[in-house]
Amino acid sequence: MPDSETSSKPPDARRALIRNERAKLSATYVNGLAIATFAVGGLAPLIALLSAGTPASAGAGLIYGLAGFCWIISGALHLLARGILRELTP
Structure with missing residues (x-):
């Protein structure tokens, strides 16, 4: 059953809606990669090293x-996600 919101829109508006949703989905995925890179590669090793209680080797x-x-890569991925969101059309 078609959604009444999208079925009543003209084809160009519907294409723009689909393009916007795809851009948001891609940006969310890339930002998720940024968060995972920061947490796993940038934060966890530092916490493990600092909580070990042994002098730095x-x-x-x-x-x-x-x-x-990893922090730099995480920031770059986040900026990439923001760039993807700039593709949104009003």
Whole structure:
């Protein structure tokens, strides 16, 4: 049964609605990747390292470096998601 909201719209408006929904879905997915990258790669290793209670070893620098890299990747993915949302049409 067709939705009364979309069936009464002209074809161009319906295409714009579909395009907007696809853009929002893609942006949500990319932003989810950003959150996962931040949590798993950027935050969890730092919490594990800091809660270990042992002095920082030589590997700590690598962990800090990889965590920083994950933070940068997470930010870039978030900006990509925002860019996808700019494709929305009024």
